[in-house]
Amino acid sequence: MSNYTIIVIVAVALVGLAAVMLLGTARRRDRNSAVGQMSRETQQRDAGARLGAKAPETPTGREYERSVALARSGKAEIEPVAAKAPVAYVPPDPETLGVTRRQFLNRSIVGFMVMALSGFGAAVIAFLWPSASGGFGAQITIGSAADVRARIKANNGFLYVPEGRAWVTEYPATAIPKAEAAYPPVLIPIMKAGFTALWQTCPHLGCRVPDCKTSQWFECPCHGSQYNRNGEKKGGPAPRGMDRFPGMLDPKGNLVINTGQIIQGPPIGTNTTGQEAEGPHCIGSAGGHGA
Numbered sequence: 352m353s354n355y356t357i358i359v360i361v362a363v364a365l366v367g368l369a370a371v372m373l374l375g376t377a378r379r380r381d382r383n384s385a386v387g388q389m390s391r392e393t394q395q396r397d398a399g400a401r402l403g404a405k406a407p408e409t410p411t412g413r414e415y416e417r418s419v420a421l422a423r424s425g426k427a428e429i430e431p432v433a434a435k436a437p438v439a440y441v442p443p444d445p446e447t448l449g450v451t452r453r454q455f456l457n458r459s460i461v462g463f464m465v466m467a468l469s470g471f472g473a474a475v476i477a478f479l480w481p482s483a484s485g486g487f488g489a490q491i492t493i494g495s496a497a498d499v500r501a502r503i504k505a506n507n508g509f510l511y512v513p514e515g516r517a518w519v520t521e522y523p524a525t526a527i528p529k530a531e532a533a534y535p536p537v538l539i540p541i542m543k544a545g546f547t548a549l550w551q552t553c554p555h556l557g558c559r560v561p562d563c564k565t566s567q568w569f570e571c572p573c574h575g576s577q578y579n580r581n582g583e584k585k586g587g588p589a590p591r592g593m594d595r596f597p598g599m600l601d602p603k604g605n606l607v608i609n610t611g612q613i614i615q616g617p618p619i620g621t622n623t624t625g626q627e628a629e630g631p632h633c634i635g636s637a638g639g640h641g642a
């Protein structure tokens with residue numbers, strides 16, 4: 352046999368051996384992936400259980416044979432093996448089963464997300480829910496028409512209603528015909544009752560608009576927008592008059608405003624009352640940019 356032939360045989364044998372090893376490794380990997388392996392914790396628990404297990408109380412086969420032999424020889428009697436009742440299976444308490452680290456993390460993340468979403472949802476609902484106690488977003492009874500009129504006079508022409516974030520002023524009966532032409536019908540009842548209820552928020556960029564006792568207008572300190580006592584725009588950068596609430600006198604004669612319905616203010620140029628400034632301005636002067 353030539354050297355070349357021997358080399359070929361050895362090479363074929365090595366290739367065959369490698370193929371067998373490869374096949375064996377693949378089969379073992381398949382079996383492991385299909386059956387799975389016990390975790391290290393489980394293996395340690397098993398080893399601990401084996402170490403701590405009690406020795407069997409039943410005699411071994413060798414002991415039993417020896418006792419039979421002794422019995423035959425008359426030296427001792429066969430000891431019957433004590434019959435033991437099978438122990439009933441008790442399913443493990445799920446709460447005592449171990450939780451893996453992955454399970455713990457997954458449950459923690461899900462729990463945290465549920466709590467965060469629940470808190471956010473509750474806050475949104477609480478924010479949007481109309482107040483049952485008569486706060487902003489609900490119907491607010493301010494008082495009898497006579498009482499409201501007296502309070503307006505006592506405050507030099509303006510009555511602030513904090514729970515409604517609203518200003519209430521008197522509306523002249525002589526301006527009603529113009530109001531009916533300039534305002535939506537939902538606003539007419541409160542004007543016919545002799546009042547206007549204005550939202551305190553400036554329609555420019557949202558500052559709270561204070562009254563100006565000297566000019567008898569509303570004058571915004573942020574950018575100088577000015578509105579007459581009826582919230583109609585007189586100057587400044589605001590895009591319209593002050594937004595307002597509908598209202599009416601209830602059967603008992605009380606003024607009720609609905610702060611859950613904000614009506615957009617009238618467009619620039621609306622001037623139903625013709626009220627001009629009645630004194631010095633608190634902020635700049637009327638007729639600024641955008642007037």
Ligand code: FES
Nearest residue numbers: 553555556571574
């Ligand atoms: S927020 Fe009132 S004028 Fe700009």
